[in-house]
Amino acid sequence: MAAAESSPLTTHVLNTGDGVPAARMALSLHRLDSNMMIWSMLSVGTTNEDGRCPGLISREEFGPGMYKLRFETGLYWESLGHTPFYPYVEIVFTISDPEQRFHLPLLMSRFSYSTYRGS
Template sequence: MGSSVKSSSPVTTHVLNTGDGVPAARMALSLHRLDSRTAIWNLITIGSTNEDGRCPGLITSDAFTPGMYKIRFETGQYWESLGQSSFYPYVEVVFTISNADQSFHVPLLVSRFSYSTYRGS
């Protein structure tokens, strides 16, 4: 069965609500790839973080190719669902993949008025 049994995506994310010190559960997000010929972002998948702030299955190994990607996190909706306002309606993290044989972890740390990200392991 090979890669069809593989449960992990080559791109993973983990969103943490640093203001409250908890995982950011039920945050909507989407993964996109840039078409270098047209400069248009193509939607690959949509999802939502689980109770641990993770969103498994963003992309399959077969569909993962070198190029420019972005994850759009719907932070405004997330804070609204908690009955709070925030400064950023969404956060887009754009990154370039040159070696699709590797795995890439893209964490997002959010509070109502700030965010940060880094390439994780």
């Protein structure tokens, strides 16, 4: 993973059902190859105790294009002893100006989720 301080893309996962950060959730970052129309995995990580996963990608690797963050929500809920409804959540987004900073939070409960572009 890229160094946390240089990452132009960050995420924060909150378990809104329990009112806590979603710690120890596996996730991966992918970029779409627009010529072949296939996703390439760029990095993998796990959220820390605060539900954050720093260092997803370096500024040098981050260019214009379509990306997705895949969160392994099913494994997270199973680790808490719950039967998952959503086996995973994918957030697909487009970057046109990679010089900006992007924050993509995931707010989730066992039966719902939402996201937004934060700052």
